[in-house]
Amino acid sequence: MQLPREQVELLEAASATDWRTVADIAAELDAADQSVTRAALELRDRGLLEIDERFRERVAVTAEGEQYRANELPEVRLYRAVAELSDPGEAVEMGRAIGAADLDGPAVDIALSNYPRKGCGEIERGEITADPAYDPDADPETNRLAAAADAEYVSEITTNDEGSETTVEDTLGATDGDTSGPTGGDTAVLDRLASRGLIEIAEERRQRVRLTDEGVDTLMMGVEPAETVDRLTPELLTSGEWEDVEFADYNVEADAPEEHGGKRHVLRAYADRVKDVLVGMGFREMAGPHADADFWINDCLFMPQDHPARTHWDRFAVDVDPAENMPPELVERVESAHRDGVGEDGDGYHSPWSEAFASEVALRGHTTSLSMRYLSGFAGADIEPPKRYFSVEKVYRNDTLDATHLLEFFQIEGWVLADELSVRDLMGTFEEFYRQFGITDIEFKPHYNPYTEPSFELFGEHPETGELIEIGNSGIFREEVTTPLGVDGDVMAWGLALERLAMLATGAEDIRDLHGTLADLQFLRETEVPY
């Protein structure tokens, strides 16, 4: 019988009585593991060889994990500190709790991000509570970590030619229903530990081969290598020999090794998709500072200076001297709008207003500061109607950090300037935008913003769950906004979070996986490319 050379060599190397590993045979034949595996698969298909495969996940506790085994998980320490400092349910100032828990460096972040997730309690506005329902002595992650330290393998799967499959969960001692093994019947906790970098799970694959009876018979009858060629070489091509040789068949269905390559960040890719849509709809892109005078961020938007959103705990102030970039005439007109309103029947706010307050520098809470800069002509734009502008840029909100809220996120912002605009124009424009993302049947819920009237919250159906969710905020800028800016015409504007759109589309459950230094490389490598 004629067989490709690799298969002949393998047949001869294999034993009829003992299992030999592919790795051993490859070493003996001075061949690559993959080519021996490929030959083994083909021989199995011919019924000459049987293959026995074992797949194991080896578990090891990392240095960080060992440290927590010794000193408890940071969030558990934080919990004990909070519980110690307060009565159940009562809030403790965060700094105190962190100090009492003796946490510093990255441990603080780790404690704060895991604390609410595990139901230890709530963190809000710099205060922290301890939920009495949480038991620090029965923390599943602590328990799993301890079990993982005692175990060597998470699981073992053995497959042989009969196709029967043996799964040994919780190797090293666990039996059915026994939760003391490393998985404790719940690999989710173990996966979480791995994603926190407290344990490492390494995959181990071993393949063994043995001759079948038919294989032994075939060998007895004699096999010889066929004249086949593995690789097409420059010599074969130049000599013309390629016309006479037979090329060995590859197992074209076999898995190839992993190759990551380079990839755009999924959120950036989404931003580009949004930008493409808006450019296609005739919008031009704006740019401007992240740290800006409150004047551009709030005062131009007719936000009274004592508005709750302008208190220091809702925004990120920047510790620098006041800004000097506000045109005096514009400041005067904006102040007048705040104090006395705009137009014959206009009223102002009954709130204090000072230029000093307006000059303070903060991280922008919305990119509407860019719209103000452009609409005032300050950014150098010509603002004769008609105009359309947009930006997809970062904004900063001092909100509680959790699975759906970030301190920094991208805001999609767009506005249209025309001599006359109606609510119907607003609805049509924004419906068209969402249609590009598969979101139809938009509902416009009348809403209130200090800077637009009428204002609408936009609701749309989640493309997968069908749930009605908020997908944006919109309106026509008030005259108290446009008149001081010197705008002659109507301006309609809208905004939404890019992350919201991207989460809908990618199915990401934790926004922090998409964005920031917690980003999981695996997720970024494997996530679907948007287009």
Next chain:
Amino acid sequence: MPVVDIDTDELRTLTGHEEKTDEEFREDLFGLGLEYEGETDEGDLQFEFAPDRLDRLSVEGVARSLRYQYGDARGVHVPETNDADWVIEVEETVPDGRPYVTGAVVRGLDLDDAALESLIQLQEKLHATMGRDRAKGAIGIHDLTMLKGERPVTAGAGGSDPPAETEPATSAETEPATPAETEPETPAETESEAPAGDDRDPAAEDPIEAPTVTTRDVESASAEDASARTPQKSITYRGIAPEGDRFVPLDHESMDGIGDAGATPADVLADHPTGETYGDLVADYDRYPAIYDDRGLFSFPPVINGQRTEVSTNSRDLFVELTGTDQWTIDKMCVVICYALAARGGQLEDVRVEYADGAHHPEEYGPDLLRPDLSTTEKSVSHHQIESTLGVELEPDSVVDLFERSGLDAAYSLGDETVYDVEVPPYRVDVLHPMDLVDDVGRAYGFNTLEPTLPDIGTVGGRHERSRLEDAVRTTLVGLGFQEALNFNMTAADRNYDRMRLSNPAGDDSVGGTATSADRPLGAVPPAEIPERSRYSEAYTQLRTWALPSLVQMLENNTHRTYPQDIAEVGFVAHEDPAEATNVAESRHVAAVLARTDATYEDAKARLQTLCDSFDAELATPATEHPSFLDGRVAAVEIDGERVGVIGELHPAVLVAHDLELPVAAFEFDLAALAE
């Protein structure tokens, strides 16, 4: 956004729509802009809404809005008020920081538990919104029968004097005999009403004895002809020393051993939970705000009321007082409460507010006020404005109908241009401009019934030049095999500097603000810091001055993922710079790391060279030093002759600090260097 708790049984009663189901209410309220949020433990429905219609902060206001929506009510409704029986006298001793007061009397109420709860909720929600957490306006509601009026100074001369010609308010108060002479009462009480002294009778006894006396007072008063009567009774708003007097505050059980003598305002701030919460509002005052009746101190605004005048379901007549920093604001808060109580069947009664000479009266209203101010206002709206905003054509009569269904009244004149004169009820605090009335018309018409159109204008779209450059660089980096990263712009000093072995120039005088970034190692520039008061946590104390630390942290967080890990980012960096108008210099940096067992300087340079070539930029890499990199394997990145960044192998101490167990080659430079 405010959340209002609604007992739907109450809503059925107050709207008169017993047939409505909770589900129907939820839909109807969504139409009004109130979004269902969930249920309270007591089974009330919770609705969130935007903070414009603050008259909807309680079930009474929500019911009123629904009645307009259902067409059960039309036009402006203003409740009747009886003439004033009470006066609030404002002394010049009132603290400058909280000069204003207003009030109203409401009689004939029969509040059950739900109604009382609703009133308390309304009070709290108004505090949280218009009242700016009581700083701008604080409400005190008192059981009127527990108040004993002082004889108003103005009534002394037979009640015909106009309030302006009063004697100084202090004179009556310094004569202890006056109240006893004019209103003879039991000897024991007369004694107890002596001016504040250490041995006065326990204030806590007053409520037990007082009702019979004061109720009789009220009855006899209400029997009189109510018209054109001069107020007969007064309370006084004044400032007192922090330890100047004692009273028994609400919830005093939480204060240890205050006993019958009561507590001073200073004690309340120190020991009472509510005092601790609101103490900051008066902490800077020399004198604390205080309200007195004939029996003495009964309210310590904006912190807490006295227990004596506590409102219960037995209270029939209420005295509402508000203090604050803006007269208009507290007047409007008062109006919202008056409308809610009128909806509960209460009869409103005016209260006079008289600012003494020397007291700081509101400029726009003068020293003598009659409150609550239920006057309506008028605004003009053109028919054209309505049609152009809604994008539909309407008949004037149907516009008037829409106004009336919004709780407004409107009249129009047909001329060259049809203009509506619209009357706005006093509880509407959100109407600043005629466009706010157009919005009401739109809501009544039903915005969602409008047919969307696209505006008939042509504009040319396009990307910003810098955003195009950023994208082109990202695409090139991805082609070189980098996974693109996207990190937070906020970071902490230890991550930005210390863990990268950079010294933090914050507070370093030798750096000042004048050192140019070119003179210093990349990243070692003064931070744009977030001051402690507005930090979220100690993990976010400044903007990052360079991007490499973010990438190294990303490596740190992904040590369990397969290598090689080649990551790059084109991202925002910033630092403090007095040369900028905002005092913050902002730019974009291109940063990349190659983390692999055999990563070398050469690997990083090969990629940087290709990147520069792609943008037709001339790259040179003269040797330099940088604390984050290994000496002898670090160079400055010079592009087209300008020093714009750094490239090299990361220092082993930096790697160890980030728990990395393999070499990392990296570069970072200013994106602007690649621009044309």
